[in-house]
Amino acid sequence: MKILFPENELLPEYDENLVGIDEAGRGALAGPMMMAACKLNKKIDGLCDSKKLSEKKREKLYEIIIQNSNYLILAFSSEQIDNLGLSACLKTGLTLIKRHFKIHSHFLYDGNTNFGINNIKTLVKADAKILQVSAASILAKVSKDRVMNFLAKEFPYYEFEKNKAYGTKIHRELIAKFGICKLHRKSFKLKIKL
Numbered sequence: 001m002k003i004l005f006p007e008n009e010l011l012p013e014y015d016e017n018l019v020g021i022d023e024a025g026r027g028a029l030a031g032p033m034m035m036a037a038c039k040l041n042k043k044i045d046g047l048c049d050s051k052k053l054s055e056k057k058r059e060k061l062y063e064i065i066i067q068n069s070n071y072l073i074l075a076f077s078s079e080q081i082d083n084l085g086l087s088a089c090l091k092t093g094l095t096l097i098k099r100h101f102k103i104h105s106h107f108l109y110d111g112n113t114n115f116g117i118n119n120i121k122t123l124v125k126a127d128a129k130i131l132q133v134s135a136a137s138i139l140a141k142v143s144k145d146r147v148m149n150f151l152a153k154e155f156p157y158y159e160f161e162k163n164k165a166y167g168t169k170i171h172r173e174l175i176a177k178f179g180i181c182k183l184h185r186k187s188f189k190l191k192i193k194l
Helices: 057-066 080-084 084-099 131-153 171-178
Strands: 018-026 033-040 069-076 106-110 121-124
Touching: 018 084, 018 131, 033 084, 033 131, 033 171, 057 131, 069 084, 069 131, 080 084, 084 106, 106 131
Parallel strands: 018 106, 106 121
Antiparallel strands: 018 033, 033 069
16 A cells, blocks of 8 residues: 655544654654654544643653554664664664554654655654654653653763753753763764863
8 A cells, every 4th residue: 555645635634554653862962762653543632743742741641542552662772873873773663663563554754764664654744743653752752751760860960850861051061061971872973062
């Protein structure tokens, strides 16, 4: 089945065979990148791009999604990202996601590239337009945030519980003060004012 999602066409609200895919932590300076894929068993109200939801709302929807979907959440460590590169990790993730879901499923990934993986369609801002991708966005974001909250206890100097390892001004200042830890992605060029 060939699925097209042209920008000017009305997109389907719900498709029981569609697997939505998104990631969180792609641009973070430390910690894992999470990829999630979600095939909903029913339509869930309130889904949208995880970045537009409060933490409380994301957490509530996360539990609802987990109970009402076939899903897969993958984590790529800082070390894997440094050694393999982001693109290779994303390509591996998409390959594993395709293997996990039944053959009659079709796939939609948020963004503009499928990294050469056949039969995975892409759509920019799909996380705000397509329920399954919104669900995947929430699964990835909540998983990433939970991991960073946990790691913040072991690495308290970097305030990961607040910045979730993104390159905020305070996070960069803390790196300048304390240096990097083993969670930081050494392949990322950290432009820090000393």
